[in-house]
Amino acid sequence: MFKPMLATDADLTKLVFPLLASAKLDGVRAIVRDGILYSRSNKPIPNKAVQTRFKNLEHFDGELIFGDPTSKSCYRDTVSIVMSHDKPADGVGFFVFDHIEHSNKPYFERYNSLQCRIDTDAVILHEQMKFERLEDVLEYEQQCLDEGYEGLILRSPIAPYKTGRSTVKEGYLLKLKRFSDFEATVIGFEERMENLNEKTTNELGRSARSSHKENKRGRGDLGALLLRTAEGVEFSCGTGFDDSTRIEIWAARDKLLGRIAKIKSFDIGVKDKPRHPVFLGWRDRIDT
Template identity: 40%
Template sequence: MHHQNFKPLLASRCDLLSIKYPVAVTPKLDGVRVIIRDGVALSRSLKPIRSRVVQSILGNLPSGCDGEIVCNDGSFQGTVSSVMSEDGVLNWTYHIFDFLDFSTPEIAPYTDRMHQLQDHLERGRLNKNCKVIYPEFVYDKEGLMQFVQEHLDDGYEGTMVRDPSGTYKFGRSTVNQGILLKIKAFEDAEARIIGVEELMHNDNPAELDELGHTKRSTSKENLVPAGTLGALVVQSLEDERITFKIGTGFDAQQRQELWNQKDELIGQYAKYKFFNQGIVLRPRFPTFLGIRPSDDM
């Protein structure tokens, strides 16, 4: 068996000034990474995906398929629930965006790998829960930014940018290599959950300010516990000295479910998105996306 030191190819943040054209672009997905190897669906950390449904449906795909499973309703937490539990339901699509032929020690360039994938799939029937993401090619910055805007308008996270002749690096591409880059309006990251805070209802009487706007005092005396999650207290994975709170991005059901399991949350990882401009230490406007399974880290 070849490529014993295999690791999934990962992207670096794109520097528009350093891009060497032409490039191949695809929409950036927000799902769970899945690689098929020897009939087993593996996570980003190369552990078998827990869902028996995923294994039964994807196990027959050609060894070397690389992609992401995305829940059909588009939610990251829905994807995690479907993929990372043994009895996950079939409400997802596997988007294949790369291929590595494990039967040979040579690694073909990206465009050749996509041709190899197409050849393999033509020999067998592609399951209806699978979709191949073929790239578009752009030749200048204007064309690239047009695709970035289209992808954002279509609800994607951003755009993936590849070197058409790039290899499959085992690990993260650097900006200078340009093998795989990402362009996003928001960045996302993970942080370790170290605490939870309860939501507090403000029962202080409403008053009008000088402009006629309603305001309420923040006096703690009339803040009433709501019995549900207010915020996650998290610790940066890059610098343990940095802690911050994630208090937005939850719906009412998520807040209650997370509050009901608050003791089990400690030590788990929260995935969040944030605005990546003007950052000094703590992320700006961190917004909850989901609980990231350790298998997918």
């Protein structure tokens, strides 16, 4: 069974130069095979308009992105569109980075073959930059982070297309990120509270309020998700939601127990709680 090539975490001490680097995208992976767009789990992308828009791009491998790829809500917005059956495909682009017809050809040949096959503005050839030194890679990483991307994807220019996950030793496909994306199961909800304690001035001359629970009341929307990782680590996440999302989740909380959330945080260990977790969106079952 076909499996898309997936990146593994880069070890900066084991990089082999020259290498190619590109900004890491945070959308929905898609590969066109036999006129059908498939997700990374080999399930057809549900959106009919998206299928119609890109079905003729046989053997293209890339990322579906709705709107600005540097938007903080890029993943959430993209999933909302492409995993729905009947939403219009307006604003959905296909950022392509590989052509899988001849998997044994070196990557640079597969990538170069994409250019002559693109005939619509909705398909974007994702730029690959060549580097000879680690210092230049790190400088490019900072540039991408400043622009709002989440990191880098690194590739060997002579790599074949491997079905499944690359390894550090192979160096075919690597990801360089300063934080981790992971999935966690919703096990509960906390209501957002409004602090009605009297405002005072602290020793530094700044406004402050007591945290006494007796003088707090619920606001009727979400304060935080209570989550559990696959390793059994439980934690709460109250960041990454706008007001409308907080209202929607709180209203539907009975139906959302057990859903899989995609979370971003600084590096997480098996025994440690995530540091500064941020909600990115729901992981659709088709995209797992």
